[in-house]
Amino acid sequence: KEYAEISLKDIDQLAKTSFPLCMRHQFDKLKEDHHLKHGGRMQLGLFLKGVGLNLDDALAFWRAEFSKKVGLEKFEKEYAYTIRHNYGKEGKRTDYTPYSCYKIISSTPGAGDHHGCPYRHFSEENLRAALSRMGVNSRATEDVMNKVRNRHYQLACTLTFEALHGVPCDAGINHPNQYFSDSQKILHP
């Protein structure tokens, strides 16, 4: 499947307006720590491919962060391969598909991991703080927390989407890339 391209210079803005919380969290952590463990590199990396970041921009994006932490040489030697791999340019040349909500919710992030679904994997306190940073108001936050308590994680994400965009999302959220494209359709009709 071909995707419309997005530009590297727009990515910070797009992360704020149109990334679902799972991707927004990893994006922020990557900027903060200049590093993401394997599970995060896969989940965020394939999402970014799905939203239309081309391979050269993806390499530039990861290189800019990782080189601050591990240096340029180590980045090229140890990490660039995985990114090319995600784009099907190395190994079996499989074109990897971005992960669905189902797959992300079923994952089991360990200590120091930032992948997974925040509605499923964050503590209540961390989730509330994250929603507040996103700009979800307190009434909507209570509705979201209610869904989380009933283990309806995708509905919790759907309510977040609706609170932030001010319109209903009747189809519900079932894929992070769908969250992104639905958001862009509303913001740039």
Ligand code: SF4
């Ligand atoms: Fe991401 Fe899906 Fe969880 Fe929303 S429900 S945060 S899109 S995994």
